[in-house]
Amino acid sequence: xxxxQKLLWDxxxxxxxxxxxxxxxxxVLDEYGIAGEERAAMAALDLKxxxxxxxxxxxxxxxxxEIGVDRxxxxxxxxxxxx
Amino acid sequence: xxxxxxxxxxVFATSHSPGITGFPERAEPAQRAAVxxxxxxxxxxxxxxxxxxxxxxSVEHFTNxxxxxxxxxxxxxxxxxxxxxxxxxxxxxxxxxHDYPGDPALGRHLYRFALESEFDPAxxxxxxxxxxxxxxxxxxxxxxxxxxxxxVIVNGVNPPWPxxxxxxxxxxxxxxxxxxxxxxxxxxxxxTGGLSHWVGMRESGTINEAFDRDxxxxxxxxxSTRLTDYTGEQIDAAGNGAHEIRTWLVAAGAAGAPxxxxxxxxxxxxxTGAAVAAARI
Numbered sequence: 418x419x420x421x422q423k424l425l426w427d428x429x430x431x432x433x434x435x436x437x438x439x440x441x442x443x444x445v446l447d448e449y450g451i452a453g454e455e456r457a458a459m460a461a462l463d464l465k466x467x468x469x470x471x472x473x474x475x476x477x478x479x480x481x482x483e484i485g486v487d488r489x490x491x492x493x494x495x496x497x498x499x500x
Numbered sequence: 501x502x503x504x505x506x507x508x509x510x511v512f513a514t515s516h517s518p519g520i521t522g523f524p525e526r527a528e529p530a531q532r533a534a535v536x537x538x539x540x541x542x543x544x545x546x547x548x549x550x551x552x553x554x555x556x557x558s559v560e561h562f563t564n565x566x567x568x569x570x571x572x573x574x575x576x577x578x579x580x581x582x583x584x585x586x587x588x589x590x591x592x593x594x595x596x597x598h599d600y601p602g603d604p605a606l607g608r609h610l611y612r613f614a615l616e617s618e619f620d621p622a623x624x625x626x627x628x629x630x631x632x633x634x635x636x637x638x639x640x641x642x643x644x645x646x647x648x649x650x651x652v653i654v655n656g657v658n659p660p661w662p663x664x665x666x667x668x669x670x671x672x673x674x675x676x677x678x679x680x681x682x683x684x685x686x687x688x689x690x691x692t693g694g695l696s697h698w699v700g701m702r703e704s705g706t707i708n709e710a711f712d713r714d715x716x717x718x719x720x721x722x723x724s725t726r727l728t729d730y731t732g733e734q735i736d737a738a739g740n741g742a743h744e745i746r747t748w749l750v751a752a753g754a755a756g757a758p759x760x761x762x763x764x765x766x767x768x769x770x771x772t773g774a775a776v777a778a779a780r781i
Contacts, residue, residue, distance in 0.1 A: 422567055423567075426567075473567075473657070473658055473700075474698075474700030474701045474740055475561055475562055475740070476700075477700055478699060478700030479561075495700075496702055
């Protein structure tokens with residue numbers, strides 16, 4: 418979970434990383450060594466799974482905004498209304 | 501204590517919801533007016549108190565710290581602080597990016613005094629930037645950014661948390677530190693955060709008014725046992741953002757006095773139970 422949360426944090430800090438994640442998520446996930454269920458969830462923007470696995474809500478929300486998920490969509494994804 | 505020693509002349513606590521400056525017009529007009537009047541009242545009181553320095557206690561929302569190194573408490577001693585952290589954040593908060601002055605001498609004293617008092621805060625000599633934690637309330641309380649600041653950060657964003665009692669005791673230590681030096685003779689303590697709100701959680705937009713009013717009642721009682729009688733789970737019932745009341749507990753410890761609530765408004769459009777309070781000192 419640390420690697421995933423590091424990615425969430427870095428995406429907010431570095432706009433270039435946010436752009437790159439949108440364009441080539443697999444390359445970024447490789448760089449951060451994110452594997453397994455967290456990798457699949459992050460690639461699919463399955464925020465509900467990441468949240469339920471314990472991602473910090475601040476980090477998850479701030480990252481989502483940076484990668485083009487707006488506030489309404491964020492909460493819809495969190496509630497499993499979009500997947 | 502000699503007459504030349506510093507003293508805490510005022511202690512205030514406020515919410516720092518981005519909506520207060522970023523989208524105030526979304527609130528009910530009467531609620532917005534009540535909250536803004538309470539901020540104006542605190543601004544007038546601070547002007548009358550004419551402090552040399554403000555010890556500003558808040559959380560920070562992963563703007564500086566991260567899970568790679570997350571202090572429970574931190575004391576900053578920089579000459580100045582940039583805020584809001586980015587131009588984009590400034591646009592969101594409707595606050596132009598600028599530098600806030602620091603009080604490095606009092607900051608260094610507070611850090612040393614904390615260690616000698618067997619507290620172990622992190623030291624931040626530079627590089628700290630502000631988010632809504634300080635920028636939002638200070639837009640109302642010190643719009644020209646004239647007051648030198650000693651920022652104190654409490655972890656209110658990621659569990660496990662410092663206990664309520666530890667926060668109160670940290671505030672008591674701040675009071676003793678101020679009274680053990682003479683360079684800053686008049687010091688105001690300003691805490692920011694809370695009350696109930698949920699950030700990035702499914703409950704976002706909910707307000708736990710009962711929790712908020714009970715907290716303000718405890719704060720008004722001046723009973724430190726009641727004030728610190730919270731488990732983490734009890735605070736969870738008012739949202740992850742409610743853990744920011746730890747900053748208010750630091751303020752209560754620094755005040756050593758009950759507080760009067762200047763305003764409390766549950767404002768759904770700001771996603772927050774918005775409150776402003778002042779210690780009766």
